[in-house]
Amino acid sequence: MRVTVLTGAGISAESGIRTFRASDGLWEDHRIEDVATPEAFQRDPALVQRFYNMRRADAAQAQPNAAHRALADLALRCELTLITQNVDDLHERGGSPAVIHMHGRLNGALCAACEARWTAPGVMSHQDACPNCGRAATRPDIVWFGEMPYQMEEIWAAVEAADVFAAIGTSGQVYPAAALAQHARRHGAETVELNIAASAVSRDFVRHLTGPATRIVPEWVAGFSQT
Numbered sequence: 001m002r003v004t005v006l007t008g009a010g011i012s013a014e015s016g017i018r019t020f021r022a023s024d025g026l027w028e029d030h031r032i033e034d035v036a037t038p039e040a041f042q043r044d045p046a047l048v049q050r051f052y053n054m055r056r057a058d059a060a061q062a063q064p065n066a067a068h069r070a071l072a073d074l075a076l077r078c079e080l081t082l083i084t085q086n087v088d089d090l091h092e093r094g095g096s097p098a099v100i101h102m103h104g105r106l107n108g109a110l111c112a113a114c115e116a117r118w119t120a121p122g123v124m125s126h127q128d129a130c131p132n133c134g135r136a137a138t139r140p141d142i143v144w145f146g147e148m149p150y151q152m153e154e155i156w157a158a159v160e161a162a163d164v165f166a167a168i169g170t171s172g173q174v175y176p177a178a179a180l181a182q183h184a185r186r187h188g189a190e191t192v193e194l195n196i197a198a199s200a201v202s203r204d205f206v207r208h209l210t211g212p213a214t215r216i217v218p219e220w221v222a223g224f225s226q227t
C-alpha cells in the first residue's frame with residue numbers, strides 16, 4: 001500500500017507552534033511582504049532574520065505530538081512518502097525517517113550569493129559568513145512567497161503513485177501544495193482530509209476526518225494493518 005501524506009501547520013498546532021491563518025496566526029502579527037519574500041530580505045535582512053530566529057526558538061521549545069508520532073508509526077505499516085509544508089523539525093523528532101520539506105527548514109541556512117546550504121539550528125544573522133564562499137549573505141533556507149517549492153518532481157511522482165493521499169492540518173490556500181489532492185484523485189488515489197475544520201480544498205477529498213490531529217491521526221493510522 002503506497003500512502004502519500006501532506007502536512008500543514010495544523011499538525012504542529014497542539015505542540016504549541018502557531019499556525020498562519022488562525023485568528024492569532026503568524027500572519028496576523030507580520031505582513032507576509034515584510035518577512036517572507038526575497039524582496040523583504042533585500043530590503044531589511046535583519047527584520048527577516050529576527051522573524052525566523054523567533055520561529056526557530058519557538059520550534060526548538062516545542063515537542064512532537066501524538067500526530068507526529070503516529071505518522072512515524074505509519075511508515076512501518078505501508079510505503080509512506082511524507083511531505084510537509086512545515087519548516088519545523090517535529091516530524092523528524094517524532095521519529096519519521098524521511099521527510100520532504102517543500103517549504104524549506106528553519107534549521108537550514110542558504111547562501112544568497114552561492115546557494116550553498118548548511119544546517120544552522122541556532123540564532124542566524126545575515127552577516128554570518130557562508131562556509132562555502134565566505135560572503136556575508138546568509139538567509140534562512142525557507143521557500144518564500146514567489147519562490148519555487150523544493151523537490152516538486154519527487155512530490156508529483158509520489159502523488160501520482162499513491163493508493164491513498166491524505167492532507168493533515170492544512171488550509172489549502174497555498175499552491176502548489178493545495179493542488180496535490182486533486183492531482184492524486186485524478187490518478188486514482190483514495191483522498192482523505194484530516195483537519196479540525198473545512199479547508200479551501202475540502203471538495204477535492206472523498207473522505208473527511210474532523211477533529212484535533214492528536215486524536216484523529218492516531219485513529220486513522222490504526223486503520224492500517226501492522227506489517
Ligand code: APR
Nearest residue numbers: 008009010013019020021085169170171174195196212213
Ligand atoms: N488539528 C488539525 N488541524 C488543525 C489544528 C489541529 N489541532 N489546528 C489547526 N488546524 C488546521 C486549520 O483548520 C487549518 O486548516 O490547520 C490548518 C492551518 O492552516 P494555515 O495556518 O493556513 O497553515 P498551512 O495550511 O500549513 O499554510 C500553508 O502557507 O503561509 C504559508 O508557507 C506557509 O507552509 C505555509 C503555507
